[in-house]
Amino acid sequence: MKKHFRVAIDRERCKGCELCIPVCPLHLLAMSTTMNRKGYHVSETVRAAECLGCIKCARMCPEAAIEILNVP
Amino acid sequence: MKTPTSGYQRPASLTDAAMHYCAGCGHSSVHKLLAEVLDELEIRERTVGVAPVGCAVFAYFYFKCDISEAAHGRAAAVATGIKRALPDRIVFSYQGDGDLAAIGLTETVHAANRGEPITVIFINNTVYGMTGGQMAPTTLAGQITATSPTGRNPATMGCPIRMCELLNTLEQPYYIERVALDGHGGMVATKKALLTAFQTQVSGKGYSFVEVLSPCPTHFRCSPQDSLKFVGQKMAAQFPVRIFRKEGVPVHA
Amino acid sequence: MKKPEAAFFSRVLMMGNEAAAEGAIRAGCQCYFGYPITPQNELTAYMAKHMPERGRVFIQAESEVAAISMVFGASVAGARAMTSSSSPGISLKQEGISYMAGCQLPAVIINVQRGGPGLGSIDPSQGDYFQATKGGGHGDYHIIVLAPASAQEMHDMTMQAFILADQYRIPVMILADGRVGQMMEPVRLYEDSPPPAPPKPWALTGAKGRPPQYIRSLFMEERALEKHNYELQACYRQITATEIKAEETETGDCEWLIAAWGTCARISKGVVQKARAQGIKAGLVRPITLWPFPHERLARLARRSQVKALLVVEMNCGQMLEDVRLAVNGAAPVRFSGYPGGRVPTETDVLNALIELTKTNHHGKVEQPAV
Structure with a gap:
């Protein structure tokens, strides 16, 4: 049975370092044009439903701002 | 290591505080990995850390374990005092290159030489970050810093010190490894090295030392992504990434 | 304590x-x-x-x-x-x-x-x-x-x-x-x-x-x-x-008050006895806690009308001397006998310094410079 995942990015923890973006094999992450309260452009998901749950982006995120959650 | 299919949760050993580090800083990454290790080994409640003077001086705000301050460079001696007083606790020091390899070189070498059963985490980013990017003992030849404005000249400023190699000349250390935070693979390798280091201590084996070649985008004067390249290419060329000591035995390259 | x-x-x-x-x-x-x-x-x-x-x-x-x-x-x-x-x-x-x-x-x-x-x-x-x-x-x-x-x-x-x-x-x-x-x-x-x-x-x-x-x-x-x-x-x-602690020896009627600590205080204890044998009414105050310093005790002793002068004895060039002067605050002259060269003074050294002090006129109780 195929597992489904949700990419939860804590916008307020994100510092916009962009390290998560190139590691996603499916290119599901991109920089947002909006800023968080600290003035960082943050990372956000595109086509989030396609996430395979490889957690590379979460591993890469220095701030532990990305969580990959199992969606039942 | 968590299996990919189980997702990823923020480590429980991290506090909710927003870390003060710059975007893409290696300190944030190693904090996160260290917290994961405390979680996985279930040692958070019996761990006492020692924070350095340097960028990681506020480490005690970010971990849900007890942490002490230490004077600049003295973390290994402070950790020694804690570990000797409380031998059943897990004691680690977390230090930068100025702290560990310059002002604290003596304490570093002698704690290793006594084989203190502590874990020393060494963040090597070739610069004094907190004070404004001055030359560190690990600054590469030719590297421009605030105090080597025309590049580090080995003739007058010395060459970068290789700490793993230096400590590996001693007999007592049990585990010494250098890893590089140069991308996803580096994150995985760093986590594994930290896990091995703490397992070494948990099983009462002896002194463990992990050097992490670490990005400092602010003082490398480049993007976080390019910082990883600097770590993986320039730094790794000077500081070979490998295991130096495994189970108390030197590992040859 | x-x-x-x-x-x-x-x-x-x-x-x-x-x-x-x-x-x-x-x-x-x-x-x-x-x-x-x-x-x-x-x-x-x-x-x-x-x-x-x-x-x-x-x-x-x-x-x-x-x-x-x-x-x-x-x-x-x-x-x-x-x-x-x-x-x-x-x-x-x-x-x-x-x-x-x-x-x-x-x-x-x-x-x-x-x-x-x-x-x-x-x-x-x-x-x-x-x-x-x-x-x-x-x-x-x-x-x-x-x-x-x-x-x-x-x-x-x-x-x-x-x-x-x-x-x-x-x-x-x-x-x-x-x-x-x-x-x-x-x-x-x-x-x-x-x-x-x-x-x-x-x-x-x-x-x-x-x-x-x-x-x-x-x-x-x-x-x-x-x-x-x-x-x-x-x-x-x-x-x-x-926690302030100090020890006094023969201070009840003393006219010449020695202030000393540690080894010098121990030597000065003997000096007090020797001086009294010669008719010099000497006494000793010995701070035991150097911090906190017994300022008030020193001040009280120095203000007594019969106290003519203080002699601070130290194996240095005058360090506790400064605290004694602060405490005494001009109430009595404060003189110094110092031994900074690693030589431990004998009772005779200190006694001679004390005898020298007694020969000076201190009626005005004017602060004297350190020797």
């Missing part, structure tokens, strides 16, 4: 350095970190032998800086910890002492003083009074300073030092000198169980069953350092109100 419920039995011949070491052991010192330096080596060697025997921690550190940092760590972990050294080594320890003062960590530091500045000599000296009492390291702090004058006091005061350190969460220094440290004397050893340490909920022992905590001296939040420093000062006021 509370005395431990003492039950003294054995009386042994011991060197002051060893008596201090044995005092530490009997006070329940769990961790000792040292580094060789003359004239305190017997202390480190004694601990090297006797601490491991009791399953306690002894490390010969790689430097004085490392030794005090290990004390810092052991204290962070809640242990009773100590280090010892002599003057040049104590200079190196000032970094750690300042950090411990800032972090409010208890510790005992023994300084068996030798000559200075620099490498100085290995002979006895009292040249570190300023360093010990005025805050030898950076920042706005004090440590408690006790000045022993005998092997017995090396033993007793080291024990007291642990009690005070724990009670006030403050480093305590025993300011001895090479003479006190190296001299052999009969010592009555404390035979009771170690004085209990108060609970240390602040100690870092792992965050089991409680929130994690940290120990720091860095306060970057707005006004946090100001608040912290006021807390430290409040502690210092409490110590000053409670």
Whole structure:
């Protein structure tokens, strides 16, 4: 049975370092044009439903701002 | 290591505080990995850390374990005092290159030489970050810093010190490894090295030392992504990434 | 200063350095970190032998800086910890002492003083009074300073030092000198169980069953350092109100008041008797706590109408002299007899200085410059 995942990015923890973006094999992450309260452009998901749950982006995120959650 | 299919949760050993580090800083990454290790080994409640003077001086705000301050460079001696007083606790020091390899070189070498059963985490980013990017003992030849404005000249400023190699000349250390935070693979390798280091201590084996070649985008004067390249290419060329000591035995390259 | 419920039995011949070491052991010192330096080596060697025997921690550190940092760590972990050294080594320890003062960590530091500045000599000296009492390291702090004058006091005061350190969460220094440290004397050893340490909920022992905590001296939040420093000062006021200790000899009718500490006080005791045999009404006031300093006691004594002048005797060029002058505040002339070269004065030296003083006209009680 195929597992489904949700990419939860804590916008307020994100510092916009962009390290998560190139590691996603499916290119599901991109920089947002909006800023968080600290003035960082943050990372956000595109086509989030396609996430395979490889957690590379979460591993890469220095701030532990990305969580990959199992969606039942 | 968590299996990919189980997702990823923020480590429980991290506090909710927003870390003060710059975007893409290696300190944030190693904090996160260290917290994961405390979680996985279930040692958070019996761990006492020692924070350095340097960028990681506020480490005690970010971990849900007890942490002490230490004077600049003295973390290994402070950790020694804690570990000797409380031998059943897990004691680690977390230090930068100025702290560990310059002002604290003596304490570093002698704690290793006594084989203190502590874990020393060494963040090597070739610069004094907190004070404004001055030359560190690990600054590469030719590297421009605030105090080597025309590049580090080995003739007058010395060459970068290789700490793993230096400590590996001693007999007592049990585990010494250098890893590089140069991308996803580096994150995985760093986590594994930290896990091995703490397992070494948990099983009462002896002194463990992990050097992490670490990005400092602010003082490398480049993007976080390019910082990883600097770590993986320039730094790794000077500081070979490998295991130096495994189970108390030197590992040859 | 509370005395431990003492039950003294054995009386042994011991060197002051060893008596201090044995005092530490009997006070329940769990961790000792040292580094060789003359004239305190017997202390480190004694601990090297006797601490491991009791399953306690002894490390010969790689430097004085490392030794005090290990004390810092052991204290962070809640242990009773100590280090010892002599003057040049104590200079190196000032970094750690300042950090411990800032972090409010208890510790005992023994300084068996030798000559200075620099490498100085290995002979006895009292040249570190300023360093010990005025805050030898950076920042706005004090440590408690006790000045022993005998092997017995090396033993007793080291024990007291642990009690005070724990009670006030403050480093305590025993300011001895090479003479006190190296001299052999009969010592009555404390035979009771170690004085209990108060609970240390602040100690870092792992965050089991409680929130994690940290120990720091860095306060970057707005006004946090100001608040912290006021807390430290409040502690210092409490110590000053409670712990000042001084000893008086023949001060009741004295006209010529000697003020001396440590070895010089012991010598001056004999001088008082010799002077009185010659009809000179001499007395002695001996500060035992150098910080907090017995300013009020000195002031009270100096203001007595029959007191004609004070003579401060020290093995230095005039350090406690400044505190005595502050205390006396012009109420009587204050003269000085100093021995800065590693030479321990004889009773005759001090007696001659006193006789010289009595020949001077002091009716106006005018402040005299230091000799």
